[in-house]
Amino acid sequence: MTQNGPLQDRSRFPVFASAPLELAVSTVIFALRPAPEGGGRRTVWIPLVRRIRDPQRGVWALPGGPLEPERELAESAAFTLNETTGLSPRYLEQLYAFGGLNRSPGHRVVSIVYWALVREDEAAEAVVTENVAWFPADDLPEMAFDHREIADYAVARLRGKLEYSHLAHAFLGDLFTLAQLREVYESVWGRRLDPANFRRQLESSGRVVATTQLQTGGRHRPARLYRFAEPIPTSRTQGESR
Amino acid sequence: MTQNGPLQDRSRFPVFASAPLELAVSTVIFALRPAPEGGGRRTVWIPLVRRIRDPQRGVWALPGGPLEPERELAESAAFTLNETTGLSPRYLEQLYAFGGLNRSPGHRVVSIVYWALVREDEAAEAVVTENVAWFPADDLPEMAFDHREIADYAVARLRGKLEYSHLAHAFLGDLFTLAQLREVYESVWGRRLDPANFRRQLESSGRVVATTQLQTGGRHRPARLYRFAEPIPTSRTQGESR
DNA sequence: GCAAAAGTGTTCTCGTTACACCCATGT
């Protein structure tokens, strides 16, 4: 580790005087929405907010704000998220703490970043103004500070964690067909899955329980409705587990 | 999300005035050392420091301190770690940001926690005073604040991540036999592994490269020495990947 | 020669993949 210079100087001042340090909480929000190419497929979208202050005024950024001093970290994320986008997360998990020295010119900002999942119907109702807009996760615009890297990292985590967790629950309602669940996986991963194998893997995983109800209305055999075996764990301390 | 009361009050003050917020960086350090039961086996140990200030003076705690305002988060972790224990990490990764409201009575402390691996020989040279001592990861003493949960969480991450990463590298030197590498896994996981299958898995994983050198001296056939295929990635943004 | 660990070979099982095929509905 390199020993850098101003150690002596700093030691003469209290911490807050020598370096104004800001602790922010931001969130990468995910929802599934129709793919920009159309074709009936869906993909992952992220809402961004336009910065209304300098630095980087007018540039797209992750929704966030200073840590609310009397809220838990996750609560603070949910609060700011709701204030800026009107959304409520169905799943919320800490992503990473970003604290590089030059993230914001002239300031030392440490951002504790969360990621959240919201349902498609909630996302549809979300505020969309000139200063809030949705972008495909694979086609993000220029973003402020290091927010682009953060978003990309969050996308990787979403795609990775989908495989070994109950994450997909958060995108669906209480009852769903296996085709709907499969479509969540296909949308996030951007590739087709074999329906037969998908069914078997999920049924043997125990993450899902068959109900007696069927869903009619399609021009084909009715599909059995399933529900999730466990409630969605929006817990705090389960960041990376595996 | 619960809306809690003092919103109006807070809004009348600048953030720093209403809630003194401290940003700390702590580290869970791991080393392999002989198991307390003896028997030639090794296990995971963690060094703790005794708190010299209130609150919780005299109680064992994770090494850490306030974020150094002019250092990166990881650098700050390595710096404080070195100051308190004399150790230099061979691997360092962010674990989680803990920011509960009641972690420390009367203060709002947000701790960004790292975890680190050190080699056994370095650990042996480490400072051990009345205020610094090593404990088996599976038999930790009473600890200050929420440090016990943090340590347990870190142990789980170490055990989990060993499986799908190059982590074991950090416990070894440049050259090593497959038996030595296997012993790292056995020590961390606390169970025996089949030498034959271990060899094949590792060789096919590409994480390891055979050299032409052999290690003689045992009362048995000499073992081939291997080296790691890639340098140890002590990078910052690779927290959970998988 | 013998003990002990290095290293190889073989079998079994189990999960994943690919894909053929039957089922039940709406039009």
Place this chain on the structure above:
DNA sequence: ACATGGGTGTAACGAGAACACTTTTGC
């Protein structure tokens, strides 16, 4: 009747676990 997706069957493949067996050293 037939198109469409729901749902079942099955064979091929590959990774991992268990364990027998051979190799090479020190004593």
